[in-house]
Amino acid sequence: MPHPLVSQLQFTRTEFERGLRDVTPEEAIQHFGPMNCISWIVGHLAAQEQAYWITHVQGITPAPEVLVCASGQPASTPNLDEMWAAWHRITDQADTWLNTLDATQLETHTPQLDKPGEFHRENIGTRLLRTTYHYWFHLGESQAIRQLLGHKDLPGFVGALGEKAPYTPE
Structure with a gap:
């Protein structure tokens, strides 16, 4: 069983x-004012998971196409199908590692690859x-976009x- 978190x-x-x-796919690239589009949201969350659970841990970046949606990057309008495909690859690969974690490991820090010998503060x-x-x-943002659509x-x-995910004590 994976850790409850x-x-x-x-x-x-x-x-x-x-x-x-x-x-x-056509709806997913629609922008409303300063809001991001849905395809970007998918890629953005994939980029975070890739960074946290794959790149920082394993030193690889299996889906570089999502990096256009990483925090701090200029606005973009990626293809929805490509973002979902990358999201699925990333989350599957992340789960291979995440499913092995126990409470003690959750208290450890991942290395900062751009600063050898240093670790992330969280x-x-x-x-x-x-x-x-x-x-x-x-998810809330995407539901607002869907309403606008x-x-x-x-x-x-x-x-x-x-x-599917009831409270369970450690």
Whole structure:
């Protein structure tokens, strides 16, 4: 069993996918004012997971195409299908590592590859929380975009949390 924080991130990802179901590639590149587009949101969350769970841990970057959506990059409008494909590759590869973590490992820090010998200030557990909350932030943003696109009957609340990711003590 994955650590409960890992399970919560994994559940959050399923809600992210559910919240974006039926968005077309044409809709996903629509911009409303200063808001990011949905395809960027997918790539942005993929870029964070790639950085935290793959690049910083394993020293590789399997999906460089998502780096255009990384924090601090200029606005972009990537292709939705490419972003989803990269997101799936990244989250699958991340889970291979995340599913091995225990409570002790969550208190450790990942290395800063650009500063040899230094470590990120947030431990892995805090980064799991940050990633999970980041998803919920952008899930809300994406639902607002979907409303602006005229979508009806959007998911209105967190899904099957009690069945798929209930509270479990460590």
